[in-house]
Amino acid sequence: MKGIIEFSQVVISVILSVCSLCLLAQSIIVESPMKGMAIAIFSIIFIGCIYMLKTTYKEYKAEINH
Numbered sequence: 001m002k003g004i005i006e007f008s009q010v011v012i013s014v015i016l017s018v019c020s021l022c023l024l025a026q027s028i029i030v031e032s033p034m035k036g037m038a039i040a041i042f043s044i045i046f047i048g049c050i051y052m053l054k055t056t057y058k059e060y061k062a063e064i065n066h
Helices: 002-029 035-065
Strands: none
Touching: 002 035
């Protein structure tokens, strides 16, 4: 049962990473007066999501190998 929970965390992390990548791409494409700030904020969010994905994947692999 615990392996299923770890797998669902990985899936949710992948979805969040893809969504944050879309937000970052949209902030780069769309012209606005606050473009620089939006790019900085969404870059931080994207980096955080990638870190979360990396962490949850390591936990999932450790659970499978255990």
